[in-house]
Amino acid sequence: xxxxxxxxxxxxxxxxxxxxxxxxxxxxxxxxxxxxxxxxxxxxxxxxxxxxxxxxxxxxxxxxxxxxxxxxxxxxxxxxxxxxxxxxxxxxxxxxxxxxxxxxxxxxxxxxxxxxxxxxxxxxxxxxxxxxxxxxxxxxxxxxxxxxxxxxxxxxxxxxxxxxxxxxxxxxxxxxxxxxxxxxxxxxxxxxxxxxxxxxxxxxxxxxxxxxxxxxxxxxxxxxxxxxxxxxxxxxxxxxxxxxxxxxxxxxxxxxxxxxxxxxxxxxxxxxxxxxxxxxxxxxxxxxxxxxxx
Numbered sequence: 001x002x003x004x005x006x007x008x009x010x011x012x013x014x015x016x017x018x019x020x021x022x023x024x025x026x027x028x029x030x031x032x033x034x035x036x037x038x039x040x041x042x043x044x045x046x047x048x049x050x051x052x053x054x055x056x057x058x059x060x061x062x063x064x065x066x067x068x069x070x071x072x073x074x075x076x077x078x079x080x081x082x083x084x085x086x087x088x089x090x091x092x093x094x095x096x097x098x099x100x101x102x103x104x105x106x107x108x109x110x111x112x113x114x115x116x117x118x119x120x121x122x123x124x125x126x127x128x129x130x131x132x133x134x135x136x137x138x139x140x141x142x143x144x145x146x147x148x149x150x151x152x153x154x155x156x157x158x159x160x161x162x163x164x165x166x167x168x169x170x171x172x173x174x175x176x177x178x179x180x181x182x183x184x185x186x187x188x189x190x191x192x193x194x195x196x197x198x199x200x201x202x203x204x205x206x207x208x209x210x211x212x213x214x215x216x217x218x219x220x221x222x223x224x225x226x227x228x229x230x231x232x233x234x235x236x237x238x239x240x241x242x243x244x245x246x247x248x249x250x251x252x253x254x255x256x257x258x259x260x261x262x263x264x265x266x267x268x269x270x271x272x273x274x275x276x277x278x279x280x281x282x283x284x285x286x287x288x289x290x291x292x293x294x
Contacts, residue, residue: 002031013253016174017249019174020250021242022243023180024245026238029236030187035128036067040229041058043228057188057204058213060209062232064207068260069230069236074236075251089111122158124234135293172181184262190294192264198271204267
């Protein structure tokens with residue numbers, strides 16, 4: 001049954017629970033704005049190859065992916081499938097294993113996918129964040145495009161993070177909770193600042209733009225663009241797998257704030273792209289990252 005753990009009662013909404021949730025659950029999905037729009041625009045040929053409808057369609061796909069996969073699938077549905085307060089693929093398997101002995105197969109595949117995600121996600125997110133240092137003139141003048149320094153800094157950060165994880169969820173959550181709260185607040189504010197330059201990007205919340213992009217000839221990747229779109233939900237599975245650490249109430253109450261900040265940031269990136277897409281200097285750039293450049 002549910003019980004007190006990590007220094008707070010998981011059955012109830014508490015500020016401690018919210019703090020731990022922000023520090024533990026939302027780390028991966030909170031770094032997605034750093035690279036999602038960069039990947040979408042870059043894989044379509046760069047800024048010179050995208051139009052207003054492409055940009056709006058991309059953000060629309062992100063919004064509805066976050067809504068369907070994260071809000072509906074995980075927050076509304078999956079959190080109800082707990083095993084005595086615990087979540088995750090093996091807790092789910094425990095609930096359904098009596099239905100068929102062959103369910104062990106998808107459970108093993110899910111476990112393998114979780115391990116793969118644990119290997120890939122930290123490397124991708126931290127590396128992308130550190131690459132943003134190139135936007136600082138002093139850093140770029142000193143190191144230029146040298147990838148070695150990026151790798152060294154990334155490895156150092158990952159080693160430090162993994163070394164403190166062994167002290168438990170409570171310590172990690174309370175240590176990183178305030179940091180993640182400030183991070184998501186920053187995402188929302190910087191997004192709103194750029195969004196306010198072109199309020200018309202609110203049109204991206206209309207699913208018409210998402211569906212239009214999927215079948216548009218301008219979309220060079222076709223349905224495979226969803227591979228980049230799904231990057232926006234990286235770490236969404238943590239809402240269910242970390243259920244036992246923070247409790248469903250704390251996840252459900254904290255998620256709306258997280259989602260609003262994420263959407264504001266993506267809308268801000270869209271507004272910035274619409275502002276600079278006709279700029280020849282920006283079009284000439286080999287690589288563009290709206291998050292760091294807006």
